[in-house]
Amino acid sequence: MNAFSSGYQAPLHREAGRPAGPAPSFDGLGLAHLILDMGFGGAERLAQNLAIAMGKCGARCHVLCLDAVSGNTEPLARHGIPVELVKRRPVPFDPVVCLRLVRRLRALGIGLLHAHDLASLAYAVAAGRVLGIPVVMTEHSRHYIEERRLRRLEKRLLCLGVGRLVTVSPELAAASASRDGVRPDKVTVIENGVDAERFACACRQVLRQELALADDALLVGMVGRLETIKGPDVLLAAFAGLASRFPEARLAFAGEGTLEPGLRRQALALGLSDRVHFLGSRADIPDVMAGLDVLALPSRSEGLPFALLEGMAAGRAVAATAVGRVPGLVKPAEGPPNGLLVPPGDAAALAGALASLLADAALRLRLGGTARDFVERRYDQRVMVRDYQTVYRRVLAGRGGL
Structure with a gap:
């Protein structure tokens, strides 16, 4: 989309490698x-x-x-x-x-x-x-x-x-x-x-030791409020659809919200309560991101989500819904893709994208690397x-x- 076509002002310029320079003073404001x-x-x-x-x-x-x-x-x-x-x-x-x-x-x-x-x-x-x-x-x-x-x-x-x-x-x-x-x-x-350096320096073992994960465990995670607009119900349904194919896979929700009790009941009913982890709200997001193998963003609506930028900065492979500004980050007009896109509200499509990432370590590594480079240059x-x-x-x- 042409930034000038709607009459509003274009995004303030972002330039790769642009030097920070001395910080301006706002003394006393x-x-x-x-x-x-x-x-x-x-x-x-x-x-x-x-x-x-x-x-x-x-x-x-x-x-x-x-x-x-x-x-x-x-x-x-x-x-x-x-x-x-x-x-x-x-x-x-x-x-x-x-x-x-x-x-x-x-x-x-x-x-x-x-x-x-x-x-x-x-x-x-x-x-x-x-x-x-x-x-x-x-x-x-x-x-x-x-x-x-x-x-x-x-x-x-x-x-x-x-x-x-x-x-x-x-x-x-x-x-x-x-x-x-x-x-x-x-x-x-x-x-x-985002401050990409914070995520590059995070420790992968913090979350995985907390959850007592085996070395070969594959961890899918969502970071965000457990509300309908964020789609955690879709993610749980998607995970249920691939759980038998990937018995070593686990799912973690980092966030709180009104859907949590229902999600816990659903996980129990699906026989997945020992594979689905509810982490609550976390201040150590860099370490949470570092512990994941795949970041899922199942939102039904978004602007430009910090969780996506942070996951990309951490070098995580991403499966995300095509809402708001997300497509421009995951599949930018210029350069290679940084993850996989699916329609919002489609648990089967999300399950397919997650399965593709869980089954292919080389793909996860490649997409995570391009995602990290993209965020460092542009965000x-x-x-x-x-x-x-x-x-x-x-x-x-x-x-x-x-």
Whole structure:
């Protein structure tokens, strides 16, 4: 797809081997990330990585959660970044919480707000209007918008109050303009990036020893929330379809969610409870990825998933559904394929792709190697951070356009 065909701005340039250069200074800037909670999803990982990176550039960063302070807050604490709860009530918009948020932002001396979901954006825009603070929003996916038509109107109206809407893929940017009615000149694509070195240095034996796996065991894994949108039910059905052919194969779910009790019951009913492992939410994702032989991404909808980038950075062979930006990563227009693609919701197709990878160690090695090289060249976290810093500087200067 031509990046200019929909009127939105092209992804900020990524260049292989582009030098990082000296970090720009944001001394004294109060920057608050507003998010529902600090779990282990992609939005939370981006907020965490940006807060840490901006803190190193002199900004005073804070993370404010609307629902819960939970999950992966330890890396933020290590860098002296506070995570606070501004608890909202279960209503569409809570004016009491908005007032509390305004008071807290004023007390913290916040000069820039960065929202990471539509609910947080509503409070960010309202508080930003009261305090005269510019707002940036990152859209990580759009399944929550597609579920209800009124949310598209809500997003369009809220985006009138943002300095910049950032999407993590060109597909999301195009939909924002064509389906949601957001002004194309307010939308910029900044694709997610990862610290590939963290994954290259991870230890393969950590997870495998934890699970007491035999040397010849083949481990398929999924990293993500155990919710319908992420497709763990499809993955379990696919694994059941190949389990008899690969008696040495095991399946691991790294994540939590509402589907977990049902998945456990299903694994028991299939006679696979001793071969299916539920790891819960994990902070040691590099070691989890290193312990896998195959990474499965069975999602029904995605933007640009961190789990996929991280698995590729770890050199894992990937079987993924063709949703969102995933096809552009797994089968890029230029260069060799980095994994296998299947239609979303198709357990038989996913089972076939997994079987192809489990049966062929050379194929796993080749695809994992090309995947690692691809991420190192195209999805460097340092470039992603610099692109966000460009947005921050120009929004703060009152120049929404790039």
